Amino acid sequence: MLIRKSPEIxxxxxxxxxxxxxxxxxxxxxxxxxxxxxxxxxxSRLIDPGTEVFADTKLSTVKSPLSTTGxxxxxxxxxxxxxNFYEFGTDKGDPARNAGSLKTRPWVVSIEGLVNKPQxxxxxxxMKLHPLEERVYRFRCVEAWSMVIPWxxxxxxxxxxxxxxxxxxxxxxFLSLADPSQMPQMRESSISWPYSEGLRMDEAMxxxxxxxxxxxxETLPNQDGAPVRIIVPWKYGFKSAKSIVKxxxxxxxxxxxxxxxxxxxxxxxxxxNPNVDHPRWSQKTERRIxxxxxxxxxxxxxxxxYGDQVASLYNGMDLKKYF
Amino acid sequence: xxxTSRNISDRMAISNRTIVGLKVLVHxxxxxxxxxxxxxxxxxxxxxxxxxxxxxxxxxxxxxxxxLSLAITPVRRLIPxxxxxxxxxxxxxxxxxxxxxxxxxxxxxxxxxxxxxxMIDDITRRRFIVAGLVSWLLMLPLALTSTTWSxxxxxxxxxxxxxxxxxxxxxxxxxxxxGVKQGVLTPVPITIVFWxxxxxxxxxxxxxxxxxxRAAS
Numbered sequence: 001m002l003i004r005k006s007p008e009i010x011x012x013x014x015x016x017x018x019x020x021x022x023x024x025x026x027x028x029x030x031x032x033x034x035x036x037x038x039x040x041x042x043x044s045r046l047i048d049p050g051t052e053v054f055a056d057t058k059l060s061t062v063k064s065p066l067s068t069t070g071x072x073x074x075x076x077x078x079x080x081x082x083x084n085f086y087e088f089g090t091d092k093g094d095p096a097r098n099a100g101s102l103k104t105r106p107w108v109v110s111i112e113g114l115v116n117k118p119q120x121x122x123x124x125x126x127m128k129l130h131p132l133e134e135r136v137y138r139f140r141c142v143e144a145w146s147m148v149i150p151w152x153x154x155x156x157x158x159x160x161x162x163x164x165x166x167x168x169x170x171x172x173x174f175l176s177l178a179d180p181s182q183m184p185q186m187r188e189s190s191i192s193w194p195y196s197e198g199l200r201m202d203e204a205m206x207x208x209x210x211x212x213x214x215x216x217x218e219t220l221p222n223q224d225g226a227p228v229r230i231i232v233p234w235k236y237g238f239k240s241a242k243s244i245v246k247x248x249x250x251x252x253x254x255x256x257x258x259x260x261x262x263x264x265x266x267x268x269x270x271x272x273n274p275n276v277d278h279p280r281w282s283q284k285t286e287r288r289i290x291x292x293x294x295x296x297x298x299x300x301x302x303x304x305x306y307g308d309q310v311a312s313l314y315n316g317m318d319l320k321k322y323f
Numbered sequence: 324x325x326x327t328s329r330n331i332s333d334r335m336a337i338s339n340r341t342i343v344g345l346k347v348l349v350h351x352x353x354x355x356x357x358x359x360x361x362x363x364x365x366x367x368x369x370x371x372x373x374x375x376x377x378x379x380x381x382x383x384x385x386x387x388x389x390x391l392s393l394a395i396t397p398v399r400r401l402i403p404x405x406x407x408x409x410x411x412x413x414x415x416x417x418x419x420x421x422x423x424x425x426x427x428x429x430x431x432x433x434x435x436x437x438x439x440x441x442m443i444d445d446i447t448r449r450r451f452i453v454a455g456l457v458s459w460l461l462m463l464p465l466a467l468t469s470t471t472w473s474x475x476x477x478x479x480x481x482x483x484x485x486x487x488x489x490x491x492x493x494x495x496x497x498x499x500x501x502g503v504k505q506g507v508l509t510p511v512p513i514t515i516v517f518w519x520x521x522x523x524x525x526x527x528x529x530x531x532x533x534x535x536x537r538a539a540s
Contacts, residue, residue, distance in 0.1 A: 082371035189506040
């Protein structure tokens with residue numbers, strides 16, 4: 001598994017997909033078939049027959065000063081084959097196997113609720129609303145594993161400013177697609193769909209909160225929440241809703257999926273916090289995905305290491321109570 | 324008790340040679356997955372989350388073998404022709420314990436980092452850890468009394484003691500259910516098999532009694 005240091009230039013500029021996949025497998029694949037495919041997409045399929053990626057489109061991006069530096073990136077293979085996306089099955093490998101049935105065009109995101117400019121925005125217009133940035137963020141799952149991912153998107157605040165929320169809007173709710181014809185595995189779990197997540201308005205407006213369209217310089221693979229998702233790097237991963245069809249501005253804290261299922265395990269805030277354990281496991285440490293068996297364990301950082309930027313949002317709040 | 328198994332195999336026309344051959348196969352079937360896991364470890368090919376891979380591999384292995392060992396008695400009662408499979412029960416039970424030890428070791432090393440404080444913290448606060456530990460502790464006396472000498476020495480009490488296998492499997496399944504997230508249904512198949520076996524126990528004993536009565540009359 002190839003993990004490389006964050007380079008000075010952008011992935012979209014220099015790195016063909018083949019390079020961030022396993023070189024050795026690539027060579028094997030090329031020799032075995034006696035082919036050297038010319039298109040990038042073709043090559044990526046040669047590399048590893050197990051690679052299932054439902055995204056090809058390159059995105060042009062600018063580098064962001066908000067990127068995390070100095071940590072090895074998780075491989076594209078792992079980011080796209082180790083997913084929690086229960087609409088496509090509950091096994092980590094299920095989304096990569098099943099998400100091919102998701103149709104990401106046409107795609108409309110409905111902005112509604114307490115806003116002055118409610119609207120239905122087509123995904124392609126949404127992507128052009130603001131220049132796309134590459135943001136490398138740590139990603140910490142509540143299940144105590146973590147990755148480092150070069151996302152592509154822009155601050156959600158850019159969209160929020162455009163739709164002009166009313167003063168009484170205190171929370172933003174994100175609703176994911178729930179279509180059994182595209183997501184047949186939805187029925188396999190006992191969760192009531194659609195997937196719902198939410199942020200307080202100041203959290204949603206924070207520049208780190210990313211409206212995300214891609215990773216590794218390309219559009220999001222279906223299994224990672226195509227065509228648009230949210231990324232809130234200082235919160236546990238489940239707060240970052242995928243495949244969003246509705247963004248709703250509301251006055252009261254919205255009902256959110258995991259909090260509804262088990263409020264003692266998954267708080268509404270769910271900020272990464274090594275001092276508040278999940279009832280079933282410790283949150284003091286995490287397992288870095290892609291590291292070898294005995295090198296996976298690492299210390300979990302308060303707010304996932306983004307405390308300097310976000311701690312002030314929670315001044316005076318008891319984070320043990322509002323976990 | 325050696326005469327019992329010979330008796331059975333004679334009656335069922337299964338030669339001791341066949342039994343030995345099958346035992347080699349069972350050993351291979353139980354050890355090959357561990358060898359494969361070790362190979363993947365050496366090759367650094369345990370998937371994106373190696374710790375989780377090893378955890379689930381050893382945990383599921385334990386439950387499967389435990390449930391398989393519990394299936395022996397009901398199957399023998401239903402199909403008398405297969406009575407000789409009793410000779411595989413001890414082996415399956417011991418392999419379940421072996422996988423259970425690997426699973427426990429995974430926890431002690433890769434989760435608790437060999438820290439006693441971390442383990443005590445887990446035991447006092449996490450019921451799914453307790454359920455797992457109980458399951459392992461219940462297997463311990465069974466493994467220790469698995470020798471032919473113990474079977475002879477304990478007599479009737481041996482069978483009584485070894486009913487703990489059911490409790491151990493129950494605790495293990497509870498550990499599995501408490502360990503996965505709400506909405507995850509992966510423990511369903513093994514749980515169904517377990518409860519079918521629990522139901523099968525009274526049913527098959529009634530069935531074999533009825534057959535004995537008929538044969539007598």
